[in-house]
Amino acid sequence: MSESLKTISPIDGNLYIERPYTPSQTVTQMLVAAQTAQDAWKHASIEDRAAILTGCVQNFESKKENIVDELAWQMGRPVKFGAGEINGFVERASHMIAIAEEALKPIEIPQKEGFTRYITREPLGVVFTIAPWNFPFMTAVNSIIPALMAGNAVILKHATQTHLCGERMVDSFVEAGLPKDLFQIVVASHQLAAEIIQSDQVEYVCFTGSVPGGKAIETAALGKFIGVGLELGGKDPAYVRPDADIMSAAENLVDGAMFNSGQSCCGIERIYVHADVYDNFVAAFVDIVKSYTLGSPLEIETTLGPMVSATAADFVRRQVLDAVGTGARALIDPALFPADNPGTPYLAPQVVVDVNHSMRLMTEESFGPVVGIMKVSSDDEAIALMNDSEFGLTASVWTEDVDAAIRIGDQVETGTWFMNRCDYLDPALAWTGVKNSGRGCTLSSVGYESLTRPKSYHLKTAV
Template structure:
């Protein structure tokens, strides 16, 4: 095994970041230092924590220009869109800070003569966050800032592809006054990460990644009796009803499918369209996809950058070829995107029709700039197809009928149900999934529940 972490840029395959792995001895020292820092931090008032962390977030945002460039070089996000990652980080962090005092307040119990009773929310200790590369700041913040606000310390292991993002966060927070050792980044292999989970110094694990990765996390935590939050894969569907605003639906669903080169756990990967508007919708969708520009993420005009690596791009290429071989039709001519080059991460977007659920493209997570579109004849058919998946992260309906949207949403197996929007996390709402999309919750007041433990006070008063 390599003795160092290496990040190769998808732009040209060059080595961009290299760091030696943190030794086992140093990891133990980090964990001990984190616990010591947390012992003091937990006694800091929520209000004072909010002041410090607000300064941390502000300092992080001030580095936007540097962060945008680093994102492009690490994982291919076009510079045109890089600022959105910083803005999303700030939005989520600021909301979780703003609701912390109320969310973490003691739970009052109705009075009972002769007794004082209440439930406190106490911090867990050290939280271990394992963050992914595809939205390296916006996913990490979901657990990091709430964990710190709740009085915990945080050890962060960032993905190999975006390790520099972890360093940038820690640097920004420490510069802004966060106590030393309270938030640290570790350079860890999969084995080292498992050893951290198995140590008796970590009280909660927050993981965002693949289903196999989530399985490995659960195995590592087996017998520890600690909390594990898992945000895993998705094959998120959309349903376009006959009464939808087709122009808006096409524009927003293309964005939901193609943003970040489709590398989003809650990106749109399959679309079901009512037969009455099917042809019109598909035409509008294809026209919008063809307006995208594939190229270097460092170029201002680029709206679609490379995928994270050639392996990921080839996986999507094979899904499309398999579908076409089984009778589907690919509607996008790759020659319209001159930067598309087989054997590289540069992959033209694709729209595939005449698909069925017998095809991998409609059931297996693609995580790339491709979407399958199916024609349906009723709400009931659309519901059945949306639920025909091992995943359940988000789903959306496009309609002018709110009552119908709610009725359909009540029957769809998903963590978040959208009407006339998609691929967005509102930090005031619980971010959660069902089935193989994972378990647990981040964001909203509910997100604080997994980062604290209840402690009951049952006091019998004199006399």
């Protein structure tokens, strides 16, 4: 096994950064130091925590220009869109800081003569966050800021592909005055990460990643009696009803499917369109996809960068070939995208029709710039197809009828239900999934519940 973490840039296939794995003895020292720092931090007022963390976020944001370039080199995000990742980090962090005082205040109990009763929300201790590469700042912030605001310490393990993003967060926070050892980053293999989970210092694990990764986390935590939050995969559907604004639906769904080269757990991967508007929708959708520019993410005109690796791109290519081999049609000629190159991370976007659920493209997470579009005859058929999945992260409907949107949403198995929107996290709403999309919740006031434990006070005040 390698003794170091190596980030290979999808831009040119070269080594971008390398870091030695943290020795086990050092990890033990880090965990003890985190506990010591948390013992002091938990006594700080929420107001003081908010002031410090607001400064940390502002300091991080001030480094946006350098971070955008680093992001492109690590995972291929075009520099044209890199600032959005930082803006999203700030939006989520700022919201979770702003609502902390209300979310963490003691729970009031109806008065009972002779007794004082209330429930406080106590910090857990040390939280272990394992962050992914596809949205390396916005996913990490979902647990890091609320964990710290709740009075916990955080140990961060970032993905191999975007480890430098984790370093930038930790360095920015420490530089801005966050108490020493309260937020640390570890360079860990999968085995070392499991050992951290199995230590006696960690009280909660926040993981964002694949379903197999989630299973490995649960296995590592078995018998430790600690909390585990899992945000896993998605195969997110959209349904376009006959009363939808077709051009608006097409524009937004193309963005939902192609942004970040389709590498989003809540990206659009399958679309069901009512027969009455199917042809018009597909035509509009394909025209918009053809307007994208595939190329180096360092070029400002690029709107579609490389996928994270050649392996990931080839996986999507095989899905498309399998679908076409069983009767589907691919509507985009790769020749329109000269940068497309088999065996490399540079992959042309693709739109596939005449699809069905016997095809992997419609059931297996693609995590790439491809989408299948299927014709349906009714709301009921669309609902059945949307629910025909092992995943349930987000789903959307495109319609002018709010009542219909709510009625359909009530029947769709999903963590978030959108009307005329997709591929977005509102930090005021709970971010959660059903089925194999995970367990637990981040963001919103509900997100604080898993990062604290209740403590009841039952005080008899009269003899």
